[in-house]
Every structure is written in C-alpha cells, then in structure tokens.
Amino acid sequence: MPLLVMKFGGTSVADLSRIENAAKKVQAEVARGYDVIVIVSAMSGETNRLVGYVEGTSKLYDAREYDAVVASGENVTAGLMALRLQEMGIPARSWQGWQVPINTTSAHGSARFVDIPRANIDAKFAEGFKVAVVAGFQGLSAEGRITTLGRGGSDTTAVAFAAAFGAERCDIYTDVDGVYTTDPRIASKARKLDKIAFEEMLELASLGAKVLQTRSVELAMRYKVRLRVLSSFEDTDENSGTLVCDEDEIMESKVVSGVAYSRDEAKMTLVTVEDRPGVASAIFGPLADAGVNVDMIVQNISEKNYGNHTGAVTDMTFSVPTNQVARAQKAMEEARAAGIIKYDELIADTDVAKVSVVGIGMRSQVGVAAKMFAALAAENINIKVIATSEIKISVLIDRKYMELAVQALHDCFELDKA
Amino acid sequence: MPLLVMKFGGTSVADLSRIENAAKKVQAEVARGYDVIVIVSAMSGETNRLVGYVEGTSKLYDAREYDAVVASGENVTAGLMALRLQEMGIPARSWQGWQVPINTTSAHGSARFVDIPRANIDAKFAEGFKVAVVAGFQGLSAEGRITTLGRGGSDTTAVAFAAAFGAERCDIYTDVDGVYTTDPRIASKARKLDKIAFEEMLELASLGAKVLQTRSVELAMRYKVRLRVLSSFEDTDENSGTLVCDEDEIMESKVVSGVAYSRDEAKMTLVTVEDRPGVASAIFGPLADAGVNVDMIVQNISEKNYGNHTGAVTDMTFSVPTNQVARAQKAMEEARAAGIIKYDELIADTDVAKVSVVGIGMRSQVGVAAKMFAALAAENINIKVIATSEIKISVLIDRKYMELAVQALHDCFELDKA
Incomplete structure (x- = not known):
C-alpha cells in the first residue's frame, strides 16, 4: 500500500471543527488508496499555555520536566484526531512518542532523532488500520524520559516519518497555500511556486521564510523526502501547494x-x-563560544600604520541577529580584556535589514550579482555588506529601504512570470 | 528510609499557587525524614475540558483514545509538581503511568491494577531523589496503551502505591479536613472523627460520603494501608485529619x-x-443484566389467592439509584413480555431518601436497630424499607424527613461526644 505522511500545524487543529476539517483531508487520501501517517501539533495556544505553567512554576526549569509537561499538548490532539477519523469510519489509532517509539537523544528541549522503528505501526497497518496519528514534536530518550525536539519539531517529525516509512510524499498543511517568490505582503506581484528545490527552500527557510523550518528541510533534502506545503483552509487536491523536491524534478529553473x-x-x-x-x-571563536550566530562576515582592506597602531590593521564587519548584539558585545569585551584580541571600537548598527536573492540557476549563470547590484543602485540603495553562497546573494542595507529593495529585485528578475 | 504516599486531588492542585501550597506539605514530610511518593490529579476543570473535547469529537468514543486524551491532565500536574519541588531544593522526578509502569487490565475507562513494579522508582530513590511525583488515575495495558481507572482513580492509585511500596501511611489531601460523624451542613453538631475503621469508612463511602471513593477504601482495607484524610487548605501536622485504619488501632469504638x-x-x-x-x-437477574445497582430488597408477606391470581403471590420492593429508575422499568417490562416474570404493576417512588447508621460496635451490641427505630418513631417518621448489614442499618423514609432523621439519629447515638 502506498503511504503518505500528512502534517497539521497548530492553527490547522486549533479547535474541534478544524480537526474535523483536517480529518476530511486525511479521508480524501485514504479514499485515493493511501495508508496515512498523520503528524499533529498541539491545538494553537495550548503549547503557550503549558509553557506558561512551567515558567510560572520554575524560572530555571528542569528541561526533562518541561518536556513532560509540554508534550502533552500534542498527545491530546493525536487522540482527538484518531477519534474524529474513527467517526468517519476510518480505522485510526493515536501514537505518543514513547509508543512508536520515536527514539531521540537526551538533549531535552532540542532532541534529535536516533531512530524510528517501524515494527509497531506496521503491525497496526497489517491489522487493517488505515491511519496512524502521531503526536509531533516529541520523542523518547534512552533513559525512558519524554523529549521534545524544539522549534519546528512537528515538521521535522513529519519528514523523519516520511523517511523511515518510505512515504511517497510528506504533505505539510499550514495556514498559507504554498511557497511564494517573496512575501506577498511586501510585493503584491509575489507568485506561488509550483515547485522549489530543497537547496532553495533551505536558503529561504534560514533567511526567515516562516513556511518551513530549516531543520525539516535539511532532513528532507538528506533523505530525498518530497515535501509539499499546502493550505489547511482551502480545498486541496494532488496539485495544490508547492512541492519542495530534488532539483532533478524541476524541468526548467529560473536563475x-x-x-x-x-x-x-x-x-x-x-x-x-x-x-x-x-x-x-x-574574534569568531569567542563569539561562537558565547552562542552568537554570526551570519555575514566582511574584512576591509588592510592599512599599514593606521593611527597609533604599528603593523597591519583592518576593520572586521559581521552581522548577527538583533537580539544577540548585547551578547556579542560582551564576548568581544571579555576577549579584549583577556588579551585575545585588540580593537579600538565596536560599533553596532541595528538599523539594517538583509535582502537576499536565491536560486539554483545561479550556479550555471554569471552576472546575477551584477544585475542585483544594478537594480539596487537604480533605486539609490546603498549596499553595506555583501555575502554570497553558491545559490544565494545577500546584502545588508538601511532598513528603511527594505521593502523597496524586495520589490525592485522581484521586478528585475521577473519573478511574477511563471 | 520510611516512605509516605501523599495524594492531592484536583482542587488541591487547581492552579500554580495551590500546587506550591501542596509542595510545601511534601517539603514538610521530606524534612521529617520521609521519602515521598506524591500522587496528583489533574488541575480542577482540566479533566472536564478534555472530556468535553472527546465528547465533542465522537459521541460513541473509542475508550482507548478517550483514555489517551484524558490522562494528559494528570501528566501536566505531575511535571509541574516535580518542578515546584525542585525549586524548593528537593530532588524530585515526575512519572507517567507507562514510565513506572503501572500495569493494569485493558478495561479502558475502568481499568484495574495488575501490578506496580518498584524497580524504576526505587532506583531513582537510590540515586538520591527524595520525591516521585506520579500521575494518578492512569496506567498501562498489556497492549501498550494508556488506560484510566475510572472515578476516584487517583485515590485508588495512591492506595495501590502505598501497598506496593510498603508506605507507612497514605495521606489523602482534599478540600475537607477529615471524616465527620455526619454531614455538618445537615447536623451542626457533626464532629470530626480522629479515627475510623476501614469497614465503617467503606460503608460510609458506599452510602455516598464523598470524602473517599469506595474502591480506594476497599483496596486500603485489603492491604491494610493506613489512610489519612486531611485538608490541603489548612495547616496540618502529624495529628491532622482522620485516620482510616484497622479496627485494632481504635482503642474504644462507639456503637x-x-x-x-x-x-x-x-x-x-x-x-x-x-x-x-x-x-x-x-427479577434481579434481568436487573443486573441491565446494569441496575439494586441496593435494598424487601419481600412482603405472602398472600394466597390474591385478586385473580392463583397460588402464592407477594409484593417485591427494592431500591435503586434515582437515575436508574427508567432502566429498571425497561428491564422489568421486557422480562414480563418475555414471560420470565409476572406482576400486576411496577410502582416507582422517587420521593424517598435513605438514612443509615454505621458502626463496627454494632457487631457486639444488641438493640441498636430498636434504638434507631424508636428515635425515628419519636419524630413521627415512617419507615418504608429496612436493610441491615453486620455494621450498618439503613432505612428508606420520605425525603422531606431526611434532615430531621439525620439530626435525630446523631443526637440519639450521642455522636457529638468524643
């Protein structure tokens, strides 16, 4: 029997009528002849409620107990989804992480998969069950404690099950209808993509596109799990949403x-x-030790005998998430006090934004950067820092130009055209 | 290390401040030198919320999924209680039913204990943990599914742990400060008992005293678990509440x-x-098959050749819970239609109440019934049905006399005097 994994996020199971709606989508796939593994998140708001309880009880909480409390949200949804499917006449059974078992590391709050043995769920399919509803976001440590996977954990659970069970596809149902060429709230010409390559999705996800979590895309890419993003709130069929897949599946890529x-x-x-x-x-050793996520790095041209310095000196510029500026400053000051580095001044500019263009077509195409810079120059937007990868070019610019830059680049690469 | 079981019901853990309050009571016992197993219920209102979800999803729900959903309420409290104890500097760990494991039968919704192996929790105590916080009301079936124990399940869990771990005592913290000679709302002279025998408590529980559930008292009696009922909301010490114990521990019983x-x-x-x-x-076979709980039974004196009947005939009177009257009527009508029994009429009187006196002293004392009937007669209260056991006498009377009867009997047996 071909098998499909379907994942429903918190807003897709926010109340009983939405659970029913999600169950109908499962029913449609069962009718098409699939066995289905459904991965569910907690009803939206529920995880926050539980986290609030934990934080109200203990500020420096024991992550093992945090996980035990917080994972219960997904367990509730899993049971309710199984009941709803049964009501529709579909043999379904719920599975908590320890029942599968979803074996993970013991890194509570950010556990990683060790393995997902198929035997228990396969046995139920063999008994005639059509759907296994699995509580997402959680697992079981070797010590027999409940673990959670951290942010985006339910997406990652879905991909891991698709890999473990050789699913034909992993459908991620969410509150948007697919992956767009850019944020439609900024560029009204933004267009939904039918397909996107894993590598592109990975860059977009790590650049802050909220549709899929980086880790789940990484996992999908590694195990070649075809991932589809589509809407819970619209009628959907086999062609809905955006398919995230191997680039071989994409006939003709745009640059x-x-x-x-x-x-x-x-x-x-x-x-x-x-x-x-x-x-x-x-410089970057102490930053890494302090847990600062450095993104772009630029080293200016070296000047000799600058000011009262002897020998070669330079300026070093890098970008970090806004909320890590204080941490980065502290790490640099401590490194200077310890004699590890010397510098005159540390300047933080939080009034910037990053804009990136992403495309696997870049690998075989020259002139993309030049075209991008020209488009920004035409709008008089000054580029402060540039960083490139094989399939991405990012620039830091003044924040006030961000929306303008996104629209200019969307136009210049004609992303509104299919 | 001596061990104590402490159980906190839903109102005792209704919010974070009450959980803190309960944790302080645990802290006091740890300070007295005990290892403690804490059994917790779901935060009050939580189980109803989850049951509402289940019933809103599926009217004829699968009890396996019901149990999986509903048991999550206790899991949350267990984690929060462990965190709160850790905040107080007490090494504590939460335990869900499957982690202990609490092995039960597969009768979902009303499972019974099979066994509670001590190894896992004992190993944690050996590591230096002082408290094991166990989610009450739940267990694990041989099929690896979550079960629940049904009404009063958390009390029963507490007693079962006390028996399995040889606890010195099992303290049931609740919203009343002990067991009273009668309901203080009816008889203002009602007095809190320091001790009460298992058998008496069992009769009182099955007669509707809400302090302890019948099944937990039965289990305590069978395993000779000393049970103490006391208040979560008052300062308590070693002598608070009411001790439910073997009658040998009660020096001088009143009748x-x-x-x-x-x-x-x-x-x-x-x-x-x-x-x-x-x-x-x-008569009573069909009633039992229909799930009717018949309590008192009286057969009137037989009369020969009554009306158009030949042979000996009689009237049969019995009592049932008010909400089972319709079911009892249906069972009787079906039995008559099937020719199993014959009767002229079935009269149901729902305007009655049952009043009982309970005491192990009755076993060695004669004249208790006579004294009871005289007290009721002195108030002109007509007795409709009488039933007796070794340590209990119950009467059915008109409902309007119920309060009067309770007060008269409380006075006549001088229960206000210690």
Whole structure:
C-alpha cells in the first residue's frame, strides 16, 4: 500500500471543527488508496499555555520536566484526531512518542532523532488500520524520559516519518497555500511556486521564510523526502501547494526563484583590529563560544600604520541577529580584556535589514550579482555588506529601504512570470 | 528510609499557587525524614475540558483514545509538581503511568491494577531523589496503551502505591479536613472523627460520603494501608485529619460511628408477583443484566389467592439509584413480555431518601436497630424499607424527613461526644 505522511500545524487543529476539517483531508487520501501517517501539533495556544505553567512554576526549569509537561499538548490532539477519523469510519489509532517509539537523544528541549522503528505501526497497518496519528514534536530518550525536539519539531517529525516509512510524499498543511517568490505582503506581484528545490527552500527557510523550518528541510533534502506545503483552509487536491523536491524534478529553473528578507539583523564592526593570521579565529571563536550566530562576515582592506597602531590593521564587519548584539558585545569585551584580541571600537548598527536573492540557476549563470547590484543602485540603495553562497546573494542595507529593495529585485528578475 | 504516599486531588492542585501550597506539605514530610511518593490529579476543570473535547469529537468514543486524551491532565500536574519541588531544593522526578509502569487490565475507562513494579522508582530513590511525583488515575495495558481507572482513580492509585511500596501511611489531601460523624451542613453538631475503621469508612463511602471513593477504601482495607484524610487548605501536622485504619488501632469504638444519607435513592415495588422458588432471581437477574445497582430488597408477606391470581403471590420492593429508575422499568417490562416474570404493576417512588447508621460496635451490641427505630418513631417518621448489614442499618423514609432523621439519629447515638 502506498503511504503518505500528512502534517497539521497548530492553527490547522486549533479547535474541534478544524480537526474535523483536517480529518476530511486525511479521508480524501485514504479514499485515493493511501495508508496515512498523520503528524499533529498541539491545538494553537495550548503549547503557550503549558509553557506558561512551567515558567510560572520554575524560572530555571528542569528541561526533562518541561518536556513532560509540554508534550502533552500534542498527545491530546493525536487522540482527538484518531477519534474524529474513527467517526468517519476510518480505522485510526493515536501514537505518543514513547509508543512508536520515536527514539531521540537526551538533549531535552532540542532532541534529535536516533531512530524510528517501524515494527509497531506496521503491525497496526497489517491489522487493517488505515491511519496512524502521531503526536509531533516529541520523542523518547534512552533513559525512558519524554523529549521534545524544539522549534519546528512537528515538521521535522513529519519528514523523519516520511523517511523511515518510505512515504511517497510528506504533505505539510499550514495556514498559507504554498511557497511564494517573496512575501506577498511586501510585493503584491509575489507568485506561488509550483515547485522549489530543497537547496532553495533551505536558503529561504534560514533567511526567515516562516513556511518551513530549516531543520525539516535539511532532513528532507538528506533523505530525498518530497515535501509539499499546502493550505489547511482551502480545498486541496494532488496539485495544490508547492512541492519542495530534488532539483532533478524541476524541468526548467529560473536563475532566481525567490527574494527573501530579514529585519532581524544587526551589523557590527570591530574598528582597527590587527591584520595577522589567526585574528579571525581570535574574534569568531569567542563569539561562537558565547552562542552568537554570526551570519555575514566582511574584512576591509588592510592599512599599514593606521593611527597609533604599528603593523597591519583592518576593520572586521559581521552581522548577527538583533537580539544577540548585547551578547556579542560582551564576548568581544571579555576577549579584549583577556588579551585575545585588540580593537579600538565596536560599533553596532541595528538599523539594517538583509535582502537576499536565491536560486539554483545561479550556479550555471554569471552576472546575477551584477544585475542585483544594478537594480539596487537604480533605486539609490546603498549596499553595506555583501555575502554570497553558491545559490544565494545577500546584502545588508538601511532598513528603511527594505521593502523597496524586495520589490525592485522581484521586478528585475521577473519573478511574477511563471 | 520510611516512605509516605501523599495524594492531592484536583482542587488541591487547581492552579500554580495551590500546587506550591501542596509542595510545601511534601517539603514538610521530606524534612521529617520521609521519602515521598506524591500522587496528583489533574488541575480542577482540566479533566472536564478534555472530556468535553472527546465528547465533542465522537459521541460513541473509542475508550482507548478517550483514555489517551484524558490522562494528559494528570501528566501536566505531575511535571509541574516535580518542578515546584525542585525549586524548593528537593530532588524530585515526575512519572507517567507507562514510565513506572503501572500495569493494569485493558478495561479502558475502568481499568484495574495488575501490578506496580518498584524497580524504576526505587532506583531513582537510590540515586538520591527524595520525591516521585506520579500521575494518578492512569496506567498501562498489556497492549501498550494508556488506560484510566475510572472515578476516584487517583485515590485508588495512591492506595495501590502505598501497598506496593510498603508506605507507612497514605495521606489523602482534599478540600475537607477529615471524616465527620455526619454531614455538618445537615447536623451542626457533626464532629470530626480522629479515627475510623476501614469497614465503617467503606460503608460510609458506599452510602455516598464523598470524602473517599469506595474502591480506594476497599483496596486500603485489603492491604491494610493506613489512610489519612486531611485538608490541603489548612495547616496540618502529624495529628491532622482522620485516620482510616484497622479496627485494632481504635482503642474504644462507639456503637455507632456515623450517620449517612442519600437523596439519590428510589423505591420500586413490583406488585403481585408469584411467591415461588426462583422468582427473586427471575427479577434481579434481568436487573443486573441491565446494569441496575439494586441496593435494598424487601419481600412482603405472602398472600394466597390474591385478586385473580392463583397460588402464592407477594409484593417485591427494592431500591435503586434515582437515575436508574427508567432502566429498571425497561428491564422489568421486557422480562414480563418475555414471560420470565409476572406482576400486576411496577410502582416507582422517587420521593424517598435513605438514612443509615454505621458502626463496627454494632457487631457486639444488641438493640441498636430498636434504638434507631424508636428515635425515628419519636419524630413521627415512617419507615418504608429496612436493610441491615453486620455494621450498618439503613432505612428508606420520605425525603422531606431526611434532615430531621439525620439530626435525630446523631443526637440519639450521642455522636457529638468524643
């Protein structure tokens, strides 16, 4: 029997009528001849309620108990979804993480999959059950404790099950109807993509596109799980939404598939650091140790005998998430106090935004960067930092130009045209 | 290390501040040198919310899924209680039914204990944990599914753990401060008992005293678990509440320990049934098959050749819970239609109440019934049905006299005096 994984997020199971609505989508796939593994999140608001209880009880909470409390939200939805499917005449059974079991590491709050043995669920399918409803976001540690997977954990659960059970596809039902060339709230010409390559989706996800969580896309790419993003709130069929797949499945790629942006970006500059081998690691080592996620890095041209410095000196610029600026400053000051690095000044600019173009077509196409920079120049937008990867070009610009830049780039690469 | 079981019901853990209050009571016992197993119910209102979800999803719900959903309420409280104890510096760990494991039968919704292996929890105590917080009301079936125990399940869980772990005592914290000679709302002279025998408590519980559930008292009696009922909302010490214990622990018993009552009682009379061997089983067999809980039974004196009947005939009177009258009527009509029994009429009187006096002292004392009937006669209260057991005398009377009867009996047996 071909098998499908279907995942419903919190807003898709927010109340009993939405659970019913989701169950109808499962029913349609069963009618098409699939066995289905359904992954459910907690009813929306429920996880926040439980987290509130935990934080109200203990500020520095034991993550094992946090996980035990918070995972119960998904268990409730799993049971209710199984009941709803039974009401529709579909043999269904709910599964909590420990019942499958979903074996994970013991890193409570951010556990990773170890393995998902198929035997228990396969046995139920063999008995005639058509649907296994699995509580997402959770697992079981080797110590027999409940773990949770951290943000986006239910998407990741869905992909992991699709990989473990060799599913034909993993459908992620959410509150948007697919992946767009850019945010439609910013560019009204934004167009829904029928297909997007894993690598592109991964870049978009890590750039802040909220449709799919980075980790679930990584996992899908590694195990070649065809991932479909589609809406819970619309009528859907086999062709709905956006398919995230291997690039081989995409006949003709455009050079650029999408434009992404992030307001949550700050530019930091260490003024006048020594320009010598090892200085980059002396800077970014302490930042990494402090848990700062450095994104873009630019080293300015070196100048000799600058100010009262002897030897080669330079400026080092990098970007970090806005909420990590204070942490980054503290790490740099401590490194300077400890004699690990020298610098004159640390300047933080939080009034910036990052805009990126993403596309696997770039790999075989030259001139993409030049075209991007020209489009920004035509709007008089000054570029502060540039970073590139094989399939992405990102720039930091003044925040006030962000929307303008997104629209200009969307137009320049003709993303409104299929 | 001596071990104590402490159980907190839904109102005792209704919110985070009450959980904190309960945790302080646990802290006090740990300070006295005990290892403690805490059994918790769901936060009050929570189980109703979850049951509402289930019933809103599926009217004829699958009890396996009902149990999976509903048991999550206790899991949340268990985690929160463990966190609160940790905040107080007490090493504590939460336990869900499947983690202990609490092995039960597969009778979902009314499962019974099979066994509670000590190894996992004992290992944690050996590691230095002082408290195991166990989610009450739930267990694990041999099929690996979550079960629930039915009404009063958390009390029963507490007693079962006390028996399995050889606890010195099982303290049931609730919203009353002990067991009273009768309901203080009816008789202002009602007095809290320091001790009461298992058998007496069992009679009182089955007569509707809401302090403890019948099944938990039965289990305590069978395993000689000393049970203490005391208040969550008052300062308590070693002498608070009421101890339910073996009668050997009670130095001097009064003849009568308490007066119980029930409004939830109906009197049914089958008029003119045959008086022949086997007729009682022909009546009460169908009632039992229909799930009717018959309590008191009285057979009137037989009369020969009554009306148009030949042979011996009689009237058969019995009492049933008010909400089972319709079911009892249906069972009787079907039995008559099937030719199993014959009767002229079935009269149901729902305007009655049951009043009982209970005391192990009755076993060695004569004249208790006579004294009871005289007290009722002195108030001109007519007795409709009488039933007795070794330690209990119950009467059915007109409902309007119920309060008067309770007060008269409380006075006549001098229950206000210690």
